[in-house]
Amino acid sequence: MSRTFLGMPGIPHGTGNLGGEEPFPRSAARHLADHQMRANLANATGTIRAKRASVVSELPDWEELRESGRAVKEATMARLDEHLVELERRVTERGGTVHWARDAAEANRIVTDLVRATGAEEVVKVKSMATQEIGLNEALEEAGVTAWETDLAELIVQLGDDRPSHILVPAIHRNRTEIRRIFLETMPGVDPDLTDDPRQLAMAARAYLRERFLRAKVAISGANFAVAETGTLAVVESEGNGRMCLTLPDTLITVMGIEKTVPTWRDLEVFLQTLPRSSTGERMNPYTSTWTGVTPGDGPGEFHLVLLDNGRTAALADPTGRQALHCIRCSACLNVCPVYERTGGHAYGSVYPGPIGAVLSPQLTGVEANPSLPYASTLCGACYEVCPVAIDIPSILVDLRGRQVESDRRPSAERIAFGAVARVMSPPRLWRSAQRLTRLGRLLARGRATLPAALPPPLSKWTRTRDLPTPPSETFTRRWARDHGDRT
């Protein structure tokens, strides 16, 4: 890999809520100071981690499922154009209408026009990352349409005029006392004696939203999967708000990233096993709905599917980074990430936080627009271990860092270091002489376990915050050659 990948001419990047205004280190430092949030997060991620580990260990064929999931996604991407055309054909055959959106603005325009055509002034929404990514609620608001989020956590976020901080549990940063306060302040007609018991809070949300479900004419959803061979869409959820949205209104509009496609019905047998166990740590989530076009007498009479690119094809052109498109948004990598656990989701600035966000967001926007996110990781590898589709997040991060360094013209310690690593790792002879150079490091360390904190500038920028282990007296390749009598 002597040349880093800097994007494909002619394939534009995505836009929308994919990056923050300030670089990750600065926002992370700010969020680290929020002790309430850190306590909530540590508690929540710890609980989910334990539940996940227990239900995953129940399946003797977990690794096989993981490998199949990875392979299905890889195979899908290799012929994504054909699968999308097939999906479109099947959905259309069954009475649905398919729309294509190059970017966020086009998707927002399509959905807004569709809603306007129905005459509705409000829509109910089931949690969808894609619509958050494109900022659909804001676009609808500008057009005079109110969007009601119906997922409990999304509702908490919306009523609290806040932003989601976790893919799956968007209000993970709020505790029960804060939620009670938000409900009392913002929910019309709420019982003033509401306590902070989660059951009571959930029942308040049930009463508040039931009315809206029953009167809604239009619903907007995302999709977890779309089966090309049958035209079937799937939404995986817990509360039943998804079922309400998919079943009750006259018109259903589904906005879906093109990468959510799977070729066959049978492929779902893999993901319906790995997704719930990885995300909520349940054997199966309470409700999964699947539907194909329109079914007379049952559910919406009108169905629109909006297929969204918004930078996905740009990511697809990257030989390493395209893996990020395999993500099934289970959020397991967030829950194991030591960086996420401490900074929380808001620090990432994008709707996709955590390890997957650190690779996906810069791929969608181009790394120039998100230069600090590839550094939001310690490269510990825990995210890769838990990922149900085996995305090698650490490798993509390293690759993105190299690319970020390359795209940035100003010289910096990282630029010099990563540029040098990339050049040196390719030809084996150079790599070996570089390894010999590390002996110099041993001299500097003078027998201690780590190198002195202060290397001369510009390298001091790196060592100020990191302990660099003293290089070993012998490289691995040399030792291997000695122990095995092999020549390298």
Add this chain to the structure above:
Amino acid sequence: MSAREEILARIRAANGAAQATETEVPRAYRRSDGRPPGHPELLDLLEDRLVDYRAAVHRCGPEEVAATVEGVLTEALGPDRAEVLAAPGLPGTWTPSGAGRDDGRPAVRLSECGAAVTGTAVAIAQTGTLVLDAGAVCGRRALSLLPDVCVCVVRADQVVGGVPEALERLDPLAPLTFVSGPSATSDIELERVEGVHGPRTLHVVLVASA
């Protein structure tokens, strides 16, 4: 160029640039549980999983279904209970006296009913899942969604081991609902609360083979 043509062209260019090649998909995972549908161990496993989700499970013989459903409804709704609606094609021998048939009424009125009684298309023991297929025996999707109590009747021979065996028995073109326990949320400090928007109570009547 239309958005459709442009996106398809971008995909082809991207795949060309990344030199993507289609690979074989290995399927070394378990595709069958090994135990035939309705095996006594599968019934026990299904019950165990459902109870774990805090659904109530009632076992009965093929002759006792209507009486069992009746008992469940009396317990769940009390003596002067709100209207109970059964799926249009629910077998007569499963339908308690006094239950009406779903007549396709609007959602607002369906929401006022006390309970719904439906059949099931297939049940998955390993995950504690019932799948409803919106046919006459299961009823339209709103029926098992809006009333606060849902009673699902499952025949022993409909209980399979794992997810792959269930999917191959289902018609993907039908609107399917996979139900694993009552609706639930863990959005508040990850504490599980049953019954948010869907039915707050799920009763499963598991019918032994004749």
